[in-house]
Amino acid sequence: MGASILYAAAVIGIVGILAGILLGVASEKFKVKVDEKEIKVREALPGNNCGGCGYPGCDGLAAAIAKGEAKPDACPVGGEAVAKKIVEIVGGEIDSVRHVAHVKCAGTCEKAKDAYDYVGPEDCQIAANAPGGGPKGCSFGCLGYGSCKRACQFDAISIVDGVAVVDKDKCKSCGQCVLACPRHIIEMVPEDAGAIVECNSKEFGKDVKAVCSAGCIGCGLCQRNCPQGAITVKDHLAVVDYAKCTGCGTCKEKCPVKIIK
Known part of the structure; x- marks a missing residue:
């Protein structure tokens, strides 16, 4: 009886040791490598998970930044403060x-x-x-x-x-x-932005005026008078090239319906 108990205990002990060894080997072989940069970037992000960055939440953005697939300033919610923290982690530049x-x-x-x-x-x-x-x-x-x-x-x-x-x-x-x-x-x-057009209508001027007194009539006065060539009329609607616009105010002054501010 005593020998049987000792034998059973020995078998259980051996099985336990073997199981432990196998689990240890498996954990090393199948473990998921963790990117330390990704963890640090995730900690720096605000955690709103709004999706404004174009990625599936802050976890997705953190992974993309760590891999170099997204810029350090890709989080619109965190702004410049968060971008600076991320630059310290992964390097890169900030779009100011x-x-x-x-x-x-x-x-x-x-x-x-x-x-x-x-x-x-x-x-x-x-x-x-x-x-x-x-x-x-x-x-x-x-x-x-x-x-x-x-x-x-x-x-x-x-x-x-x-x-x-x-x-x-x-x-x-x-x-x-x-x-x-x-x-x-x-x-x-x-x-x-130096100038902003407060209209989205692409109808002809007379059709715009028939339904809204504040709509762009596509007259082209803003385009012809802009000294920087920053405004063009496309599909009967004034469109601003923000890279060229200096905010001189000429387009606002010339607009007959005052929809440029």
């Missing part, structure tokens, strides 16, 4: 130009006409599927139902008089409002 969201519409309730009375959920995505792409007479203008406002995690957007307005000081450049807008009238522009 900060971008903010801009709504290309000045068609307030007073200036923009409605084609019909809309009755339904106050959501731009839903309203855009209504007849005519929504009740607003201008099919390029802001619907004003706040899909962008709800998408913004930083309370940087408000709806004022039927149009989305961005608070540049609160904007973190995450780009979620750009994705949320069904009419694609929000774009990211340099914070220090």
Whole structure:
């Protein structure tokens, strides 16, 4: 009886030792190598997981930065402060130009006409599927139902008089409002942009004026008078080349409908 117990204990002990050895070998063979840079970059990122960088959350961005697939300043929420920390970890350079969201519409309730009375959920995505792409007479203008406002995690957007307005000081450049807008009238522009066009309509001038008193009529006065050649009229709409614009104000002065600021 005693010999049997000792034999069983010996077998269990040997099996335990062998299992331990096998587990140790397996852990070494199949262990996942951890990139220390990736860990440090992840710790430096703010953790909002907003997706504004174009990667699946902060973990995805950290991995991309560590591999050299993304720039150190790729996090729009962290800004320059976070970018500097990441540069200390992986090296590289920082793009000092900060971008903010801009709504290309000045068609307030007073200036923009409605084609019909809309009755339904106050959501731009839903309203855009209504007849005519929504009740607003201008099919390029802001619907004003706040899909962008709800998408913004930083309370940087408000709806004022039927149009989305961005608070540049609160904007973190995450780009979620750009994705949320069904009419694609929000774009990211340099914070220090010299001139900004507050219209997105690509209709002919007379058609624009028929539905909105604040729309670009594509007259070309801004283009002809810009000393830097920073504005061109494309598809009946004034477009600014921010790299060339010096903010001299000539385009604003010449614009007959005052939609350049």
